[in-house]
Amino acid sequence: MDINSLLGQVVPAVGAAVGAYGVAVLNRAEGQAADATVQLGQRLLDRILHRTPDRTPIEAAVTDLAEAADDPDALAALRFQIKRVLAADPSLATELAKLLPEEPTVRGGGPRSVEVGGDVSGIVSTGDGAWNVQGR
Template sequence: MLTEIDTLLGQVMPAVEAAVGAYGVGVLTRAEDEAAGATVRPGQRLLARILHRGTDAASVEASVTDLAGRGEDPDVRAALRGQLKRALRDDPQFAGELSAMLPERPAAQATGARSVSVTDNTGIISVGDGATNIQYR
């Protein structure tokens, strides 16, 4: 279950971060905008669903506010991700709802020399000449 949650978070967080990056704290109250990009709109919808879930909305709002002000700080991003992870772990049905809201991911395509097409990876991918790759477990 935890791996599935991490996979879902890997899809949810970029959309949420894009929405916060585009609108800052205003993403919490901003109505859907026709000019919003394909990544921003899903992030807005995901955030609205997360906030209207009813559990710990104030903490999520505080984390979104922090992310809007300090989005480059990995600790701020990790704090929001941690809150969402707890919510998803505690409510598997909620995980299904968020997953259903995500746009279909196009099939990965690799073209050209040394191209790599990856949809899910837990290891090293290297295409560089003479690269030394070490993966510690």
């Protein structure tokens, strides 16, 4: 798995953990009340921190995200710091990829079928002469 694909799965989970626990995620053990995404984020962040020689940039990015959870720049800063760590340690990238759930296999059912491997937030239409109207 390439680093950018891995980041696309790791950063949202770590972000969810930071959103749920704030800076306390740096020291918090997995809680029973945490949902699966938050628990995954905690495990990923813990693995990253334990394999990083200098934890300071990651911890600073987590702190910034905890203080500004709705700021996409704070999330991007965390993503950048994680990317630096993964680029420097390819074995860590492989290790994190093994912690992630497998992506579902998507197969269309026949001619003109639609395959969706993630979320759909709009109209999906197939067929001859299909006509769609979406009000705004």
